[in-house]
Amino acid sequence: MKSSVITFPGSNCDRDMDVALKKFGFKNKMVWHADAELPKSDIVVLPGGFSYGDYLRCGSMASKSKIMQSVINFANSGGMVMGICNGFQILVETGLVPGVLLRNKYLEFICKNVFVKINDKKNKYFKNVNNEVLELHIAHNEGNYFCTNDQLKEIEDNNQIAINYCDENGKIEDKFNPNGSIKNIAGIFNKEKNVLGMMPHPERMIDRSLSGEDGSLFFKNLINNLK
């Protein structure tokens, strides 16, 4: 399986993602934002970081970079595109997934482990994951998911919510919402579910001696689903 990770100026989780993808069997290529062509890929990943210093709005500049037109075309033709953290912010700015990510409700940069509940498994990202709840890491200042009421209705009607913030037992309540996101949303799909944006970093949870291994479950499963 072939993957591509896009590096923007200011990306800083691109190499972590490279390590994670390779660890679970992907042949990964790093792609520079100013390139026009995307290598042949089974999945494209927009990594975390601070592309363009978060100027204007997080992800807004990166969403207009040269490579993104190829990524948008790839996604629109059914290709799998996953955006993590800043990658999620870039995805909302392209319009590939609905909504926006606002400043965290309590104006704090949040860096901690959280639990998320998988809301939908009828997709290539979470199909066959045995767990209902994953422990993943978040590190962001703008992760407060927001969308209009019309968008929310559409998202819910199409079951586009991928994961919600919850407690370790999967209980989704306001007190387990770290950043003020509507409905505790931590990740969403596009309508066709080939595009996934999420704030948590699975690539940071692939080693027991670092922070945990629930990210390993995610990547192992992902490559199997793509085969």
Add this chain to the structure above:
Amino acid sequence: MKISVIITLKKDVLDPQGKVIHQTLDGMGFDDLNEVRQGKYFEIDTKETDNEKAKAKVEEMCKKLLANLVIENYKIIDPK
């Protein structure tokens, strides 16, 4: 020609920064405020000399980059 643009958050969008500024102003003694909302201001100096054409270009910029229309409104100030 210089054209200015003001970007503001839409009415229903939470503005935590505006809220904190409001609270701080309140603490400083400006305690008769109903609300404070924070926005962005741009000054765009363009080579275009035709007023209407320049405004149309800036409007396109607002829609494509300067504002995110899910959460923000833009207002183009008439060049003088």
